Amino acid sequence: MSEKQKIIEIEVLRYHPEKDKEPHKQVFEVPFTDDMSVLQGVQYIKDYLDGSLSFRWSCRMAICGSCGMMINGEPSLSCQTFLRDYYPARVRVEALSHFPIERDLVINMEGFIEKLESIQPYIIPRETRTLAQGEYLQTPEQLDAYEQFSSCINCLLCYAACPQFGLNSNFIGPAATALLHRYNVDSRDGGKSQRMELINSEEGVFNCTAVGYCSEVCPKHVDPANAVNQNKTNSAADYFLRFLTPKGGAK
Amino acid sequence: MKQRTLKRSNAPIFWALFGAGGMLSALFGPMLVFITGIAVPLAVVLPADTMSYPHMLAFAQNIIGKGFIFAIIALFLWHAAHRIFHSLHDIGIHAGTGAKLLCYGLAMLGTLIAAYALLAIGF
Numbered sequence: 567m568s569e570k571q572k573i574i575e576i577e578v579l580r581y582h583p584e585k586d587k588e589p590h591k592q593v594f595e596v597p598f599t600d601d602m603s604v605l606q607g608v609q610y611i612k613d614y615l616d617g618s619l620s621f622r623w624s625c626r627m628a629i630c631g632s633c634g635m636m637i638n639g640e641p642s643l644s645c646q647t648f649l650r651d652y653y654p655a656r657v658r659v660e661a662l663s664h665f666p667i668e669r670d671l672v673i674n675m676e677g678f679i680e681k682l683e684s685i686q687p688y689i690i691p692r693e694t695r696t697l698a699q700g701e702y703l704q705t706p707e708q709l710d711a712y713e714q715f716s717s718c719i720n721c722l723l724c725y726a727a728c729p730q731f732g733l734n735s736n737f738i739g740p741a742a743t744a745l746l747h748r749y750n751v752d753s754r755d756g757g758k759s760q761r762m763e764l765i766n767s768e769e770g771v772f773n774c775t776a777v778g779y780c781s782e783v784c785p786k787h788v789d790p791a792n793a794v795n796q797n798k799t800n801s802a803a804d805y806f807l808r809f810l811t812p813k814g815g816a817k
Numbered sequence: 818m819k820q821r822t823l824k825r826s827n828a829p830i831f832w833a834l835f836g837a838g839g840m841l842s843a844l845f846g847p848m849l850v851f852i853t854g855i856a857v858p859l860a861v862v863l864p865a866d867t868m869s870y871p872h873m874l875a876f877a878q879n880i881i882g883k884g885f886i887f888a889i890i891a892l893f894l895w896h897a898a899h900r901i902f903h904s905l906h907d908i909g910i911h912a913g914t915g916a917k918l919l920c921y922g923l924a925m926l927g928t929l930i931a932a933y934a935l936l937a938i939g940f
């Protein structure tokens with residue numbers, strides 16, 4: 567290490583359920599260079615200072631969605647957040663808000679995985695199609711309708727940002743709604759009426775109070791708040807018009 | 818996959834009233850504040866007797882005027898009730914049914930009183 571090596575303090579929220587009653591903070595002094603991300607900072611801690619520190623990561627390039635943490639209180643991908651932006655102050659790193667902590671910076675994702683399954687995140691074909699009919703064709707407009715919502719990497723930053731999910735974890739929440747919408751507006755899909763049941767339910771979109779912070783923190787510009795809003799309109803229309811249409815798509 | 822029984826939410830009713838009230842207050846709120854709070858009391862732009870008793874009575878007896886007054890009072894109230902109910906939830910008061918009854922109940926009461934008064938005043 568050179569003499570002018572810079573040192574930053576990283577405060578980490580630690581929690582090992584087998585020995586800790588509750589989470590507590592621990593401060594590490596980490597040498598860093600200007601090109602180091604917060605993820606590299608915690609990796610340094612694990613490699614050289616405390617091998618018991620646990621956190622998730624994989625791609626280091628904002629693709630896999632596994633390195634989400636609260637950094638100075640903001641839900642962020644630690645691989646695209648840089649230590650230099652906090653230096654010389656201390657940077658605080660905690661597990662994502664609103665989720666149970668499994669260990670240190672690792673959250674329990676089970677609740678979200680269940681939600682993801684419940685939205686049926688795959689194309690439910692409108693009609694059966696034979697191989698001989700060839701591939702589906704979509705116009706650029708049909709692609710535009712869902713493309714943005716298909717960019718979600720399940721990083722859960724939006725859930726950590728959502729005060730309503732924090733108050734009621736049954737709320738289906740931003741990313742699951744965005745993904746649900748992604749399939750509903752796909753011209754190849756015919757599963758909308760099945761999925762609307764969830765949107766219309768007490769766990770659905772009306773838990774949202776239009777805070778919009780989910781879209782602000784989303785690293786992939788999915789704009790989940792937009793998907794939620796569009797589905798409030800869809801759901802209200804379904805609520806009032808269901809008696810007029812033969813099949814309203816919900817009970 | 819865990820099977821859940823989903824209950825349809827009744828929120829669209831309140832959300833629709835909230836939305837309608839929000840739209841109406843955005844369109845007419847500032848104008849009403851200007852007319853009732855500035856223009857008439859200070860007699861700027863509008864003559865001082867714009868809101869005199871005979872004028873207002875005639876307005877309230879006209880069927881369109883009646884509708885306007887009713888919509889403004891009722892929808893503004895439903896908008897406020899919904900906003901207050903959700904803000905209570907946001908600051909950690911989860912009174913549930915109680916808060917719901919109080920907020921929406923007051924809006925309902927205001928709506929009924931407005932309807933009664935507008936009908937009682939005659940045509």
Ligand code: SF4
Binds near residue numbers: 722
């Ligand atoms: S919507 Fe955005 S913030 Fe939410 S999980 Fe998907 S990528 Fe992450």
Ligand code: FES
Binds near residue numbers: 623626632
């Ligand atoms: S490590 Fe994959 S998104 Fe950060």
